[in-house]
Amino acid sequence: MTKLNRRRLFAVIMTLFAVGALASVAYANHSWGGYHWARTSNPFTLKLGDNVTSAWDAYLAGASADWSQSNVLDTTIVAGGVKSPKNCRPTAGRIEVCNAKYGNNGWLGLAQIWITGGVHISQGIAKMNDTYFNTSQYNTPAWRRLVMCQEVAHAFGLDHQDENFNNPNLGSCMDYTGDPDGPLSNEHPNAHDFEQLGIIYAHLDTTTTVGAGVAPRNGKANLDNPTEWGQVVRQDARGRSSLYERDLGGGRKVVTFVFWAD
Ligand SMILES: [Ca+2]
Ligand SMILES: [Ca+2]
Ligand SMILES: [Zn+2]
Ligand SMILES: [Zn+2]
Structure with a gap:
């Protein structure tokens, strides 16, 4: 092979790599950091602690049912383990x-996950801010469904599909929007979300972080302040x-x- 041909071949290969990388980004990539619950088999069951008031019960139940359609995980609602929902x-x-x-x-909803060993989720919280949900702008079933669906799923390791509030809805609760019921409706997961969960949880681990008493608490447990x-x-x-992301050292984050909110 001449030097020129080798260079050309190299260029073609690099282009193919670049196209492949772009395609995979556009296709299914809305996990952040590959964070996931460690578990030794699929499907696994995550407990959702119910610390919500009656105004939210139906939305928690809806999100639990929606996400349990995943092939890799199920969710079950259990009595809340939180003393004060304000601290959560x-x-x-x-x-x-x-x-x-x-x-x-400023925030409608907030989710936090605690990481051990660099990648494994050991615990998570999802919070809905009634200061905004009590206003006429956000006190709608569509807004409640969207935010509950999204915050719970962050605790599975799912990231947003899209962070533009003004483009056409993707039909997923992992898509930011100013118009939750669309159409398309962003009140529930879509096929792309389930596909991403399948990718995140395709491998099995030799340990588990799912279930009470397994993972140690790491770091300060209540991080309400943005400075934290x-x-x-x-x-x-x-x-x-x-x-x-806050790095707590030793693979903990x-x-x-x-x-x-608007
Ligand atoms: Ca399932
Ligand atoms: Ca959007
Ligand atoms: Zn979010
Ligand atoms: Zn793993």
Whole structure:
């Protein structure tokens, strides 16, 4: 092969790599950091601690039923393990779901996951802010469905599909929007979300972080203040920080997903 041909071949190969990388990004890539619950078999069952008031019960039940359609995981609603929903402290091995008037802090919903060993989720929380859901703008079934569906799924390791509030809906609750019921409706997961869960949970682990008492609490358990969320990883289309990571050292991290109100 001449030098020129070798160069050409190299260029073709590099182009193919680039196209392949772009295609996989566009196709199914909305996990963040590959974070996932460690488990030794699929499907596995995640407990959702019910710390929500009656105004939210139907939405928690709806999100639990929606996500349990996944082939790799099921969710089950259990009695909440939180003393004060306002604090919503995590419980090792499961997801605590809370609502309260968290104040005019800007966020509609917030999810946090605690990571051990660099990649494994050991506990998670999902919080809905009634300070905004009590206003006429957000006090609708569609907004409640969207935010509950999304925050719970962050605790599975799912990221957003899209962070633009003004483009046509993708039909997934992992898509930011100003118009939750569309159409398309962003009130439920779509096939792409289930596909992504399948990718995240395709492998099995030799240990498990699912279930009470397995994982140690790591770091300070109540990180309500944005100054405690760590580094900004990404901003949404409006330029607000939607994803944060705080490195606690030794492979431990706290990841915070924020859904900002208007
Ligand atoms: Ca299932
Ligand atoms: Ca969008
Ligand atoms: Zn794993
Ligand atoms: Zn989110």
